[in-house]
Amino acid sequence: MKKCVLVSGGAGFIGSHVTVELIEAGYDVIVADNMSNCDMTCFEGVKKITGREDIPFVKMDFCDAVATELLFTTHEIDAVIHFAGFKAVGESVNEPLKYYKNNLESFINVIESAKSHGCRNILFSSSATVYGEPDKLPVTEESPRKPATSPYGNTKQMCEDILRDSVRAYSAIRGIALRYFNPIGAHPSALIGELPRGVPNNLVPFITQTAIGKRECLYVFGDDYPTPDGSCQRDFIDVVDLAKAHVFAVSRMLDDKMKKEYEIFNIGTGKPFSVMELVNDFQKANSLKLNYRMAPRRPGDVTAIWADPTLANEELGWKAERDIMDTLTAAWAWEKHLASKE
Numbered sequence: 098m099k100k101c102v103l104v105s106g107g108a109g110f111i112g113s114h115v116t117v118e119l120i121e122a123g124y125d126v127i128v129a130d131n132m133s134n135c136d137m138t139c140f141e142g143v144k145k146i147t148g149r150e151d152i153p154f155v156k157m158d159f160c161d162a163v164a165t166e167l168l169f170t171t172h173e174i175d176a177v178i179h180f181a182g183f184k185a186v187g188e189s190v191n192e193p194l195k196y197y198k199n200n201l202e203s204f205i206n207v208i209e210s211a212k213s214h215g216c217r218n219i220l221f222s223s224s225a226t227v228y229g230e231p232d233k234l235p236v237t238e239e240s241p242r243k244p245a246t247s248p249y250g251n252t253k254q255m256c257e258d259i260l261r262d263s264v265r266a267y268s269a270i271r272g273i274a275l276r277y278f279n280p281i282g283a284h285p286s287a288l289i290g291e292l293p294r295g296v297p298n299n300l301v302p303f304i305t306q307t308a309i310g311k312r313e314c315l316y317v318f319g320d321d322y323p324t325p326d327g328s329c330q331r332d333f334i335d336v337v338d339l340a341k342a343h344v345f346a347v348s349r350m351l352d353d354k355m356k357k358e359y360e361i362f363n364i365g366t367g368k369p370f371s372v373m374e375l376v377n378d379f380q381k382a383n384s385l386k387l388n389y390r391m392a393p394r395r396p397g398d399v400t401a402i403w404a405d406p407t408l409a410n411e412e413l414g415w416k417a418e419r420d421i422m423d424t425l426t427a428a429w430a431w432e433k434h435l436a437s438k439e
């Protein structure tokens with residue numbers, strides 16, 4: 098009997114890539130999304146990639162406890178992967194209540210409904226942002242979390258704690274938190290990818306939109322950091338590699354392979370790249386010249402962070418495999434695909 102996974106926020110950038118990998122791994126998937134931060138482009142792309150026109154899609158808001166309850170009443174759900182939530186760092190500083198209400202209430206509703214409907218397995222989409230500015234690099238899962246520098250980052254820490262404390266209190270559930278580093282790229286088919294609304298906050302969509310001419314110039318926020326080339330360093334993880342990590346984590350839960358009732362894994366490559374290295378690699382991979390300029394530092398940015406992914410490699414059996422040049426080529430192909438549809 099096929100196991101069924103609910104992907105909340107599954108029409109979004111990472112959720113759509115995870116849906117593809119789950120289906121290709123033989124799971125049944127239900128996608129539920131309130132479409133507040135995406136349109137149907139990626140979900141349509143998922144159907145084309147998988148060849149499955151029958152993927153159940155439910156337009157709903159997980160802040161609505163009744164709708165969440167109904168979802169679990171009408172479907173036999175074996176595991177939930179929770180992506181649904183707002184994720185713009187800057188916006189969260191200006192609208193903290195919107196972020197606390199949406200990101201916490203939606204997750205609490207999911208846990209409550211899962212618990213009362215015998216769905217034991219909850220996978221939470223967390224973030225390396227919980228580590229703040231690390232004292233020691235690379236960061237392991239034991240590295241201390243630092244006080245969040247944004248309400249968005251705080252909701253990630255709070256949701257981790259909500260899951261941890263729920264697992265401790267209720268034997269009916271167990272959980273895994275995956276701490277993503279910097280997800281970038283797009284599916285090699287160029288049918289799904291990152292689709293930021295308005296001006297992109299993140300580096301790679303800003304690069305591709307500059308390259309396609311949607312943005313005048315890429316500004317590199319800071320060239321005076323204490324790093325080899327003066328720009329910030331990050332652990333850029335290909336979104337397809339990241340998506341596959343979710344399949345390994347869900348299988349760990351469904352095949353009863355967890356060693357503790359609540360587990361955390363860093364999902365990163367373990368290889369730091371600087372912003373400037375990424376800019377240069379993007380130009381090289383796609384044989385183009387990018388219009389960019391150095392600019393002052395962006396408040397809130399950490400100098401450098403990258404993962405020690407050993408635990409995920411050993412316990413999940415997952416490892417990042419895609420080459421950064423392929424990732425940057427796929428990101429560009431996706432941007433060109435979007436332009437071809439305009």
Ligand code: WQD
Nearest residue numbers: 184224226279298299300301303316317318329372395398
């Ligand atoms: C990366 C580097 C910027 C844009 C955040 C969240 C994290 C995750 C990913 C959300 C930084 C520089 C960026 C630009 C630039 N969550 N940059 N010019 O801030 O590391 O992580 O996004 O989905 O939880 O914290 O990612 O891509 O915004 O920035 O120079 O136009 O690129 O200064 O050094 P970040 P980012």
